[in-house]
Amino acid sequence: MNENVNEFWDWWIIVLVVINLVGCLALLYWTRKVKAEDENETTGHIYDGIEEYNNPLPHWWLNLFYITLAFSVVYLVLYPGMGTDYKGTLDWSQEKQHEQEVQTAKEKYQPLFDKYAAIPIEQLAQNKDAIGMGKRIFVNTCFGCHGSDGRGNPGYPDLTDNDWLWGGSAEEIKFSIVNGRTGVMPGFGPMLNADQLDGLVQYVGQLSGHKVDANAAETGKQVFDTQCFVCHGNDGKGNKMFGAPNLTDDIWLYSGSSTNIAKTIKEGRTGVMPAHGEILGDAKAHLVAAYVYSLSNQNESDQ
Amino acid sequence: MFSSRTQSVAFKDLYAKQRKIYPRQVHGIYARLRVVSVLLLLGFYYLMPWVTWDGHQAILFDLPARKFHLFSLTLWPQDFILLALLLVFSAVSLFMFTAFAGRLWCGYACPQTVWTETFLWIEHLVEGNRNQRMKLDKKPWGLEKTTKKFIKHFLWITFALFTGYTFVGYFTPIKELWTGMLQLSLGPWEWFWIGLYSLATYGNAGKLREQVCLYMCPYARFQSAMFDKDTLIIAYDNDRGDPRGKRKKDVDPKEKGLGDCIDCNQCVHVCPTGIDIRDGLQYECIACAACVDVCDNVMMQMNYDKGLIRYTSENAEAGSPSPLFRTRTLMYLGLFSLLIGVLVYLIASRIPLDVTVIKDRVTLYSESFDGKIENTFQLKVLNMSQQQQTYDVSVQGLDNITVKGQVKITVDSGEIQTLALRLAVPAESLKKQSNTIYFVIKNVNIDDQTHSIRAKFIGPNK
Numbered sequence: 001m002n003e004n005v006n007e008f009w010d011w012w013i014i015v016l017v018v019i020n021l022v023g024c025l026a027l028l029y030w031t032r033k034v035k036a037e038d039e040n041e042t043t044g045h046i047y048d049g050i051e052e053y054n055n056p057l058p059h060w061w062l063n064l065f066y067i068t069l070a071f072s073v074v075y076l077v078l079y080p081g082m083g084t085d086y087k088g089t090l091d092w093s094q095e096k097q098h099e100q101e102v103q104t105a106k107e108k109y110q111p112l113f114d115k116y117a118a119i120p121i122e123q124l125a126q127n128k129d130a131i132g133m134g135k136r137i138f139v140n141t142c143f144g145c146h147g148s149d150g151r152g153n154p155g156y157p158d159l160t161d162n163d164w165l166w167g168g169s170a171e172e173i174k175f176s177i178v179n180g181r182t183g184v185m186p187g188f189g190p191m192l193n194a195d196q197l198d199g200l201v202q203y204v205g206q207l208s209g210h211k212v213d214a215n216a217a218e219t220g221k222q223v224f225d226t227q228c229f230v231c232h233g234n235d236g237k238g239n240k241m242f243g244a245p246n247l248t249d250d251i252w253l254y255s256g257s258s259t260n261i262a263k264t265i266k267e268g269r270t271g272v273m274p275a276h277g278e279i280l281g282d283a284k285a286h287l288v289a290a291y292v293y294s295l296s297n298q299n300e301s302d303q
Numbered sequence: 304m305f306s307s308r309t310q311s312v313a314f315k316d317l318y319a320k321q322r323k324i325y326p327r328q329v330h331g332i333y334a335r336l337r338v339v340s341v342l343l344l345l346g347f348y349y350l351m352p353w354v355t356w357d358g359h360q361a362i363l364f365d366l367p368a369r370k371f372h373l374f375s376l377t378l379w380p381q382d383f384i385l386l387a388l389l390l391v392f393s394a395v396s397l398f399m400f401t402a403f404a405g406r407l408w409c410g411y412a413c414p415q416t417v418w419t420e421t422f423l424w425i426e427h428l429v430e431g432n433r434n435q436r437m438k439l440d441k442k443p444w445g446l447e448k449t450t451k452k453f454i455k456h457f458l459w460i461t462f463a464l465f466t467g468y469t470f471v472g473y474f475t476p477i478k479e480l481w482t483g484m485l486q487l488s489l490g491p492w493e494w495f496w497i498g499l500y501s502l503a504t505y506g507n508a509g510k511l512r513e514q515v516c517l518y519m520c521p522y523a524r525f526q527s528a529m530f531d532k533d534t535l536i537i538a539y540d541n542d543r544g545d546p547r548g549k550r551k552k553d554v555d556p557k558e559k560g561l562g563d564c565i566d567c568n569q570c571v572h573v574c575p576t577g578i579d580i581r582d583g584l585q586y587e588c589i590a591c592a593a594c595v596d597v598c599d600n601v602m603m604q605m606n607y608d609k610g611l612i613r614y615t616s617e618n619a620e621a622g623s624p625s626p627l628f629r630t631r632t633l634m635y636l637g638l639f640s641l642l643i644g645v646l647v648y649l650i651a652s653r654i655p656l657d658v659t660v661i662k663d664r665v666t667l668y669s670e671s672f673d674g675k676i677e678n679t680f681q682l683k684v685l686n687m688s689q690q691q692q693t694y695d696v697s698v699q700g701l702d703n704i705t706v707k708g709q710v711k712i713t714v715d716s717g718e719i720q721t722l723a724l725r726l727a728v729p730a731e732s733l734k735k736q737s738n739t740i741y742f743v744i745k746n747v748n749i750d751d752q753t754h755s756i757r758a759k760f761i762g763p764n765k
Contacts, residue, residue: 033314056319058518060511135721139681144665147679149708149723153669255672 010083017082021072028065113283116290121170124290125297134291137284141276150295155254155271162296163251165271167240174289178282180275183243187268188227196223201261207236208250243271321514323440324577326423327433327569331596333410340411341420349465352472357689364474370717376650377717379687381657385649392642397522399635401529403627405536409523409589415515416589418466418508419575422459429455433572459509460501467501513576516589523586532617533625537590539570539581539612540620547581552605563607570594570612580612655688658744660758667761675705675727676762682722682742686714693747696722700740701760702732711747726760733762 045052075081079088087093116130124130139148145156152158157165165183166176192200196219202212203220225234231244238246245253253271254264277285354361356374363372371378378385400407409416430436430451442448471493472480483489484497507515516523530536544564550556556563564581571579573593578585580594598612618625628636663679671677686692696710707725714720726740738760746752 032317034317035314056317058514059316059318059320060514061518062318139721139723143663147666147723147725148661148663148681149679149725151679151707151725153666154672252672257672 006084010085013081014083017076021069024065025069028062032062113287117283117286121174121286121290121293122297124287125170125294127290130287131291131294134287134289134294137280137288138291141280142288150292155269157253158251159292160295161251163246163249164240165238165243165245165253168293168296170289170293172240173292174285176273177280177285177289177292178275178277181243181271181273183269183271185231185244185264185269187266189266191227192223192265195219197262197265199223200228200265201258204236204247204261204265205256205258207248208256210250210256321511322577324513324575325433325436325572326575326593327572327597328423328427329573329593329596331599333592333596337411337416337420337591341417344412344417345421349469352469352477359689360476362473363476366474368717375689377655377687377689379657379685381685381687382653385646385653388642388646388649392639392646395635395638395642398529399632399639401526402531402534402632402635405530405534406526406588406590407535409516410591413589415507415512415520416575416591418504419512421462422508423575425458425462426455429458456509459505463501463505463509464497466504467497467499470500471496513587516576517587523589527586531629531631532623533619533627533629535614535616536584537580537588537592537595537612538584538615538617538620539564540610540615541581544581544611563602563605563611565601565605567601569597569601573597654746654752654754655686656692656694656744656746656752656754657685657687658742658754658756659683659685660742660756662758662761668763670730670763671727674730676730676733677725677727678760679723679725680742680758682724682744683719684712684714684722684744685719686716689716691715692749695745695747696724697743697745698724698726698740699743701728701738704728704732704740728760728762730762733760733765736762736764738762 042051043054077088078090079092080086081088116124116127116133119127119130138146138150142150146152146159147156150159157163162168164172166172166181189197195216199216199218199220200223201220202216203218203224205212206214206217206220224232224236228236231242232238232247233244236247238244245251250256252260254260254269276288280288351362352360359372361372361374365372369380397408426436430439439448439451468480468484469477474496475493480489480493483493489497511519540563542562544562546560546562547564547566548556548559548561549566550559550561570581571577573596574580575591575593576587576589578587580588592614594612595614599609602609602611616625659682661681661683663681666679669677682696684694691713693711693713696706696712698704698706705727707727708723710722710724712720712722740758740760742756742758744754744756
């Protein structure tokens with residue numbers, strides 16, 4: 001819409017409003033008296049022999065009309081109603097009202113966030129109210145991958161089992177939330193023959209106490225000690241520097257069945273936790289960290 | 304059109320000025336009944352907010368928190384059906400009483416009548432009886448008139464303010480409201496509502512009075528739909544009263560060819576809506592029976608029989624049988640009883656617990672490493688009772704279903720707690736892709752407080 005059209009519609013509105021108000025007033029004023037000869041006449045409406053009297057309205061009814069007109073005028077002075085250039089003496093707008101409401105909410109909740117942001121996560125994890133806030137943020141933001149109960153899904157770690165890829169200290173948890181993590185298991189398929197692959201699968205199973213073919217596992221161990229130990233460590237307990245999982249605890253990110261272990265070794269895996277620092281802001285990330293920390297560090301009495 | 308306005312054509316107002324009515328004070332059985340009714344209703348209204356129950360205000364409509372406290376019952380927005388039923392019930396009872404006894408409500412129980420009665424009583428106290436009031440209004444403004452008017456309006460406004468304050472006291476704890484008022488620390492909306500209801504009381508009961516009944520009240524207009532020829536109405540006995548005429552007390556009216564009506568106009572003077580009941584049944588009549596009382600007094604003085612104006616029905620007046628129980632009233636009675644039954648049943652069987660089940664939808668299901676199918680649910684458990692409660696959650700509907708997560712939860716009164724539960728079933732238990740399950744939430748402390756909610760357990764495509 002160009003400027004001229006805008007101006008036309010402005011005046012269109014203004015003129016219509018004024019004509020309406022003045023017209024109503026004039027109509028009310030001019031019709032407040034009727035010819036006396038109408039007295040006691042009916043309106044001429046007859047329903048089943050019942051006639052309708054043309055009785056006068058009470059006088060205060062007329063005053064109500066005048067009051068509504070006065071109300072309109074006051075409204076049009078206070079609020080923007082007469083074209084886009086007149087803003088009204090209250091200078092009200094939807095945007096301003098929204099900003100004001102956001103400001104009010106900030107004033108109300110910011111002190112609470114500030115208070116909690118100053119408390120160390122370990123301590124915050126004992127605070128029922130803070131945990132409640134953290135939980136609500138978690139359920140909104142994190143449930144897609146980790147589940148609303150935090151127990152994860154295949155490929156997305158369980159946050160309740162105190163088994164950590166990247167470390168379970170309060171600082172490490174918060175770092176994971178704020179900066180995200182990317183864990184890469186390269187695919188070893190091309191480097192391994194069938195015996196070596198099967199041996200590795202058997203050995204990895206053995207580490208978690210599965211019943212396996214001991215001979216094959218021995219072959220696997222030799223491969224493990226030359227290749228896999230770099231990330232998963234000599235004892236297979238993993239390394240939180242790379243997010244390499246502990247292979248000895250029978251907790252599986254991508255399933256512990258032989259088929260799936262073989263698939264993981266052959267094709268590799270990539271797990272991404274996106275960075276949430278900018279999405280949540282520090283105060284909320286702090287609360288989520290406290291909630292996640294509390295999932296693995298609950299008091300017995302809270303269970 | 305204005306050129307036709309000449310001297311010869313007279314004009315009158317399209318809008319009629321309110322004709323001030325000076326109802327005479329009346330004594331008698333029905334007036335006494337109304338006083339009892341006024342005292343009971345206003346007593347209830349003004350005292351009830353001060354009654355406490357279990358440590359809270361017995362009746363409090365807490366709108367910001369969206370909770371209605373009614374003694375040991377707390378109603379939530381989830382109980383809206385009860386409010387709807389209560390309104391239906393109120394409407395039906397109004398219809399029923401109308402069919403039985405006409406405008407019983409108008410004459411004795413309507414707030415408009417009750418407060419107008421009180422305001423009239425104050426007016427009578429300050430300005431005197433009907434004649435004195437009429438004389439006072441005709442007088443030019445002087446010391447006496449100013450003083451009396453000032454005192455009257457002062458009392459009216461004080462009473463109206465107290466009424467407005469009490470009204471808001473049903474929505475905001477009334478004791479805090481009192482201190483807030485004294486310290487001028489109330490919010491703008493509390494002042495607004497106190498002001499509005501004070502103004503409404505003052506305006507309706509002091510100024511508008513019968514105008515409310517005549518022009519604003521919808522009931523006055525549609526009650527005729529509930530009327531039949533057996534409905535109790537107030538009527539003047541034409542056959543007995545006419546022809547009307549003044550006569551000495553010792554004169555035999557028959558000799559003069561007169562009826563029993565001595566045309567003293569007392570029935571008109573006492574009428575709060577300013578009508579003449581002798582003109583027959585009119586929509587303006589609020590059936591307050593003031594004319595019955597005053598006419599009975601006159602008849603007694605004349606040594607005539609009472610009841611020239613009386614409660615009767617069109618059929619009774621015509622000498623036909625006028626049964627109280629007839630199809631119309633029996634049907635209303637049936638509907639009324641049915642609604643009472645439903646309301647009582649709903650309130651008695653109400654479990655003050657609300658649970659919402661939300662299924663995780665990003666992952667419809669997942670396969671656990673031990674070959675089970677898992678679904679994750681959030682249960683939002685709202686304790687609507689006035690005490691802390693502990694609930695136990697179990698799941699039914701599928702074989703060998705197991706629940707991971709906290710299944711016992713303690714929720715404070717009015718609090719919502721969220722349970723996140725992961726359900727697992729062996730893949731072979733799932734016969735279909737979508738399976739109906741039930742979350743059963745049982746109150747650990749109270750028997751028979753069990754809530755069952757249907758949900759869907761999703762598995763792989765079969």
